[in-house]
Amino acid sequence: MKDLITKLPKAELHLHIEGSLEPELMFSLAQKNTISLPYKTIEEVKQAYNFTSLQSFLDIYYAGANVLINESDFFDLTWAYLLRCHAQNICHTEIFFDPQTHTSRGIAFKTVIDGITKALQKGEQELGISSFLIMCFLRHLSEENAFETLKASLPFKDKIIGVGLDSSEVGHPPSKFQRLFVECKKVGYKIVAHAGEEGDSSYIWEAINLLQVERIDHGIRCDEDESLVKLLIEKQIPLTVCPLSNVKLRAVKNMQEHNILKLLRQGVLVTVNSDDPAYFGGYVNENYEAICDNLDLSKEELKTLASNSFKASFLSDERKKHFINQISQY
């Protein structure tokens, strides 16, 4: 299975670029930019990654992002992630970034997006990895702040394929941003949203009905509501599931109890992703390995998951077909 996981071409559809900041790079950027970190050693950083909830992770994740200052920092961060993709046979990636995490510290939108997109271009040219960029709004911040961020994104519209919604879920339902997402749609952005990670199934309903999402990020709490699962199957609305993240943040008790295989067998278009790999102990292949080790997944089901990653992507039908055809030949 491990060999097949490595060899299969895969797409990643749920990756926060700030969540790919490995402790080693965090330390070297902190030193270069003279930012003080609350840790003395890399070992200490790793020990701090002992999360009890989404919020306990977010507090550390936002603190870590403080070391990102210059365009070259965003470039180095993204390039390091792309090298990991290359090593794992990830041929296409759709990357989230959180502009508000940076603009709130006085970093220009342009600095962030130029650094990331220069690395993505190099990744396409030198590694053959295609990519899209998705701008996420932080849902714990105000609607007004999100509207300002949307406005700031407009000069870079050609570099952004869509928008998403992340950060602290409970207490910040999709309805809070309904008006914003209407505007995003007018701009031509594709729409996704985190929903049903810690929030209950009502968050998923709202993301579908009020935000009109094309994909749900996480969505694992859909199985609390049979009619919702039926809708996801009927409309083939993809879920970008992140197994290691779900266990680390205690959205799921342990990997044996993860519902990804159950949803797959019911006909839900589930995909496997890493979310914040530097914090949760693995990139895409480690997420596939974790479910294979703990759930009774067949080789055909593994191939379906890899195919789903392309099917659920924003690639052209032609590119999707190309990869799905490759997978079918294994």
Ligand code: ADE
């Ligand atoms: N930001 C980064 N990772 C996230 C997650 N898993 N949920 C919500 N917001 C996030």
Ligand code: ZN
């Ligand atoms: Zn996420």
